[in-house]
Amino acid sequence: MTSIARARKVWLVATVLFGLSAVVACGGSSANSPPAAAAVAPNPAEDDIAEGLMEHHRNHHHGGVTLFIAMSLDTLGVSPEQQAAVEKIRKELHAQMEPARTAEQSVTVALADGLAAGTIDTTKVDTALAQVSAAAATAHEASAAALNELHAALTPEQRGALVDKVEAHWAVWQKANAEETASDRPEGGHLSSLAKDLALTDAQVQQIRASLAEGMKAVPRLDPQEIAAHLHAFGEAFRGDTFDAKSLTTASGADAHIVARGTAQMAHFIETVSPVLTPEQRSELAARLREHSSHDPSASANP
Amino acid sequence: MTRTRQAPMIRNVVLALGVLATGCGVEVGAGYPGGDYDVYPPDAFIATTAPVYFEGHAAYWYGNRWYYRDGNHWNHYDREPPALYQRRMQAPSARRAYEAPRGRAVGRPEARAPGRR
Numbered sequence: 001m002t003s004i005a006r007a008r009k010v011w012l013v014a015t016v017l018f019g020l021s022a023v024v025a026c027g028g029s030s031a032n033s034p035p036a037a038a039a040v041a042p043n044p045a046e047d048d049i050a051e052g053l054m055e056h057h058r059n060h061h062h063g064g065v066t067l068f069i070a071m072s073l074d075t076l077g078v079s080p081e082q083q084a085a086v087e088k089i090r091k092e093l094h095a096q097m098e099p100a101r102t103a104e105q106s107v108t109v110a111l112a113d114g115l116a117a118g119t120i121d122t123t124k125v126d127t128a129l130a131q132v133s134a135a136a137a138t139a140h141e142a143s144a145a146a147l148n149e150l151h152a153a154l155t156p157e158q159r160g161a162l163v164d165k166v167e168a169h170w171a172v173w174q175k176a177n178a179e180e181t182a183s184d185r186p187e188g189g190h191l192s193s194l195a196k197d198l199a200l201t202d203a204q205v206q207q208i209r210a211s212l213a214e215g216m217k218a219v220p221r222l223d224p225q226e227i228a229a230h231l232h233a234f235g236e237a238f239r240g241d242t243f244d245a246k247s248l249t250t251a252s253g254a255d256a257h258i259v260a261r262g263t264a265q266m267a268h269f270i271e272t273v274s275p276v277l278t279p280e281q282r283s284e285l286a287a288r289l290r291e292h293s294s295h296d297p298s299a300s301a302n303p
Numbered sequence: 304m305t306r307t308r309q310a311p312m313i314r315n316v317v318l319a320l321g322v323l324a325t326g327c328g329v330e331v332g333a334g335y336p337g338g339d340y341d342v343y344p345p346d347a348f349i350a351t352t353a354p355v356y357f358e359g360h361a362a363y364w365y366g367n368r369w370y371y372r373d374g375n376h377w378n379h380y381d382r383e384p385p386a387l388y389q390r391r392m393q394a395p396s397a398r399r400a401y402e403a404p405r406g407r408a409v410g411r412p413e414a415r416a417p418g419r420r
Binding site: 053071165168 | 347351360398
């Protein structure tokens with residue numbers, strides 16, 4: 001055999017051995033790999049949990065973005081070692097939002113009382129609404145220390161996940177509180193939900209829709225760009241290695257505006273629909289409002 | 304050895320390397336295709352579901368795929384990474400239920416069976 005022939009033989013054997021090792025290596029990996037799963041498009045409308053979140057964001061607004069942050073901790077998926085510290089921070093955030101929650105509760109109870117009595121005391125409701133806005137404006141500043149602790153307690157990927165969740169809550173909140181007009185009929189809005197809950201007739205829905213534009217004039221406008229800009233600033237800051245909640249100058253305004261809009265929309269919506277409802281429907285709606293005012297599911301502990 | 308004679312041997316080695324790289328990628332690797340992502344986890348799902356942290360991302364099992372945030376977009380693994388598969392089989396993603404449908408109050412997370420969203 002010539003030297004060239006020997007060299008070619010060595011290369012050939014090396015190549016075959018290398019190829020075999022590749023197949024064996026991949027075969028071993030394949031044995032541990034999961035079966036392929038075909039992508040299936042789920043139907044979000046069938047998701048009861050998603051519906052429940054919409055219901056929550058239609059009825060609980062206190063805290064604004066601060067509430068979104070606290071709720072995001074519920075499913076952040078922290079390690080057992082982090083659990084106690086994060087739960088302590090979560091409770092602290094809810095404690096700092098308690099004045100706004102109590103004020104919101106006063107609005108809901110005033111509406112429920114008015115529905116049950118057949119006449120809503122709008123002066124009482126408006127006074128309670130003003131108290132909600134004032135309390136919400138202080139939520140972020142009061143929570144700043146807890147937010148800083150939270151940043152320190154989380155890993156970089158957990159911080160990113162929290163920002164994603166906060167933005168997701170804002171998107172759901174917007175859908176749940178979309179403005180109802182004669183032409184805009186959001187599927188997840190207040191009227192759509194009420195129509196299902198109280199089995200409203202088509203005539204009642206049309207009557208309510210005709211009154212909504214006038215009834216909702218007193219609801220303060222909310223600039224989504226303002227909230228989006230704040231969430232962007234929060235996201236950039238919170239993903240960073242260092243974070244100071246007090247440096248977020250747009251936070252208090254964003255919290256207050258979300259809470260003012262959400263609570264006022266709920267109140268004026270109830271005031272608008274009340275005259276159209278039957279006594280039984282008013283009684284049922286009052287019971288539902290009392291139920292919402294008496295519980296705060298987002299504040300309860302995670303298992 | 305001349306350049307002409309070396310060429311087939313080098314080609315063989317390159318092919319073998321290709322088998323190793325491509326073969327393993329197909330079987331267990333994660334793909335990052337630039338295709339369309341019409342289906343991705345909706346906001347309400349992200350807000351109520353605990354992720355699994357993997358390769359520096361928060362990954363969510365949704366619609367029989369693992370999705371993760373990649374900058375301003377959602378991306379997914381074309382093939383389920385074994386570590387995520389094992390995690391999914393061991394512990395289903397916990398979900399938080401805030402209100403029962405039609406306004407009945409609840410407040411506890413709900414764990415879904417493996418393989419379900």
